[in-house]
Amino acid sequence: MLVGVDLASSGSSGSLLFDPALEELGLLAQSAGMEPVARVACRRKAPDPSLFIGSGKADEIRDLARDCGALEVLFDQNLSPAQQRNLERHLGLPVNDRTFLILGIFAQRARSHEGKLQVELARLQYLSTRLVRRWSHLERQSGGIGMRGGPGESQIELDRRMIADGIRRIQSRLSRVKRQRATQRRQRQRHGMLCVSLVGYTNAGKSTLFNALVKAGAFAADQLFATLDTTTRKLYLGCAQPPQPILLSDTVGFIRDLPHGLVDAFEATLQEAVDADLLLHIVDYSDPHHIERIAQVQTVLEEIGAGDIPQVLVFNKVDAVGPERRPGVLRDTYEWGGSWVPRTFVSAHSGEGLPGLRQVLCEKLFPPPRESDVPS
Template structure:
């Protein structure tokens, strides 16, 4: 087994591990896991991949491969092991005992990134809920103080109640409080949506794989200043602005939502239901695709799976193949607008570079045509913004 150097930074040296179970989306180079690790502030110094028919019940990779990982980690001075798949609490605990190093999985890594990036009150609540739900199953992982008993007169929890039971109950109480607060936030969002519905606004949501360029396109369309960067999960909080379509003499509502990713933790999907509701309630989805990515077809499929999971699979879509400026001459499209077979449905597609504004006017024209064809229930002159409001 030969280590593969990835980066050389003073951050936490991390060893990446991926197991190929024969699934079509397996990342042999662990490139996405490496990007996620760097986004979270880790420094991947080596990677290990192996093939198995099924996960080992105790150590996920088996005892022999675990010994190899331990030897390599010692040679490379690794301080943390990171798996590209989700580990069960027992597998994580057994691996940490065997490797004598902290072991984490893809799920916790994504939760950590979301925790670092959440800015709004709602986003922070959603991340904290998902994190607590994840940790509630791992209280026996490596904290020895949880094995001590507490009890007696004046002690919380009654005689003989273990510290782990106290902690589990405290986490349960926190989860309940956060869910109540998120319910209130969801009601506020529903009120905002009803206000938009009362003025008969046409709602468009940007969706797509993380780092596909949604926020850059959002800024290009509505002249906003939403944070955009060439990194995974640059935007977590939903932002909504009015997009003025001069040909129709009215505005539509445009929302920028959180990006999707392969194996997005189910806890995050549940916790971000209030944010993802913007996509569920949309009249039209702009599905932004990183055309320069060699895995863009698989990323489209992953987004479609998440949309189906949140109940947005039947909403009409427009495919926006972005980052045209990063594509080789051989991969340049014959036509800047055509149709794409999306789950058996011919779907309008347009090629653009949001960064360089290439193809953006054609996208706006396509939106005008879609709104006209889909808006029998909406009056085209319902909402007339001022010129200043249209730009912002």
């Protein structure tokens, strides 16, 4: 069962981030191998400290879950450990939140050693705050001369130490990975190679476009977070004199309310975007909420320190829109944040607009010399 709570104030028109149909949460659940059987959306001025949704709505969800045969309840918002524990007791079902769901998908999709380390680090950091729920079957005992706590407290402390040790080990390994990537970037800079990173909302078609540009054969599918591991290939544009390749990197997709633990854990991967000379911001033009998606990606870019890197907006999936939304021209500019950003319309699937995208890359990376720079 999918549950969403609109926490906008009663006088507002609603939050742009709230999805009343819970479509994205449903796609996330399906990506994790689950099947949504019911959806419940409600509105509150503020979360209930104990049950997040209040006891009345919790009773309603419990009855509906029983009628629908739901085996788990997923919340679109992040729950505190206490709220999660109280909801499980009240509903009599496992309760998880958006962060746990995304972590599960990442764990399924990570392929490289680095990706698996990053996911495991985020998972341990998430679990470290929820040990009281995992060990609630062990009672904390007290009483008797010299007794301080009981077996439950001892088990919790032991588990905390094990998780803390695991976090330190993984952080040490990721530090080595980060140093290796930094060394590779310095080598590329010494050779004067320009770097372009594909960024964008998950399932915007980044990997399909990456394959269309460099024939990489990277995994691409119509699902959220199909690709987690960064892939880098050389791209020859044919406009540089003398001819020289650039490096094109396909990075992990973003999503609204991306857990901070994942942002921190994927620092080594996201660093490819931070150190890029140019960002290709891929947008799913067929998504009716694509304007909000652009804003959400920009928020994450600001958070990781890539907000000031030059961008080109690439409106992908132009072949998936109706005739009334087909652009009159495939290249123009788009106003965003008080400035004008180059924009190009493409279809990574059919190849439409790709020559224009290559031309934009040439103009941004290898601009023609100005008259004042030409020797007389």
